[in-house]
Structures are given as C-alpha cells and as structure tokens.
Amino acid sequence: xxxxxxxxxxxxxxxxxxxxxxxxxxxxxxxxxxxxxxxxxxxxxxxxxxxxxxxxxxxxxxxxxxxxxxxxxxxxxxxxxx
Numbered sequence: 001x002x003x004x005x006x007x008x009x010x011x012x013x014x015x016x017x018x019x020x021x022x023x024x025x026x027x028x029x030x031x032x033x034x035x036x037x038x039x040x041x042x043x044x045x046x047x048x049x050x051x052x053x054x055x056x057x058x059x060x061x062x063x064x065x066x067x068x069x070x071x072x073x074x075x076x077x078x079x080x081x082x
Contacts (some may be wrong), residue, residue, distance in 0.1 A: 034059035
C-alpha cells in the first residue's frame with residue numbers, strides 16, 4: 001500500500017507490500033525497486049460491484065503469485081521505460 005504526505009498527497013513516503021508486509025525502498029519520493037500496483041474498479045455483474053480495490057506487491061511476491069497461474073503472464077521486452 002502506498003502512503004503519501006502533504007495535503008494533495010504529492011510526495012510518496014512509503015510503500016508496503018500487501019502480501020508479505022515488507023516496506024519497499026523509497027528515496028526522495030521515488031520508489032527504488034520493482035513493485036506491482038493494482039487499482040481495480042469492479043463493475044456490473046461482479047460480486048464486488050461498485051468497489052475499488054488497490055494493493056501493491058513487491059517483486060518477490062508478484063513472482064510467487066504469478067508462478068501459480070495456470071496460464072503464464074504474457075511477457076514483452078520493452079526498450080523504453082517510464
């Protein structure tokens with residue numbers, strides 16, 4: 001889960017993995033390691049209709065979760081990173 005400081009939530013101060021609870025490295029408002037962030041709004045016909053769920057996973061937890069997939073994630077090599 002991401003935590004920000006300031007009235008407009010402008011500076012990232014902490015990111016904690018929702019699965020293992022490890023605090024990820026943040027320096028000067030910049031996350032300095034791999035993190036998977038989910039921000040999903042469940043719509044009509046779901047059991048969570050109208051609910052937004054957000055969570056963050058460290059890279060190790062992301063790997064553990066996706067390793068259990070029956071159909072593996074699609075991986076595409078990117079030349080430019082944002």
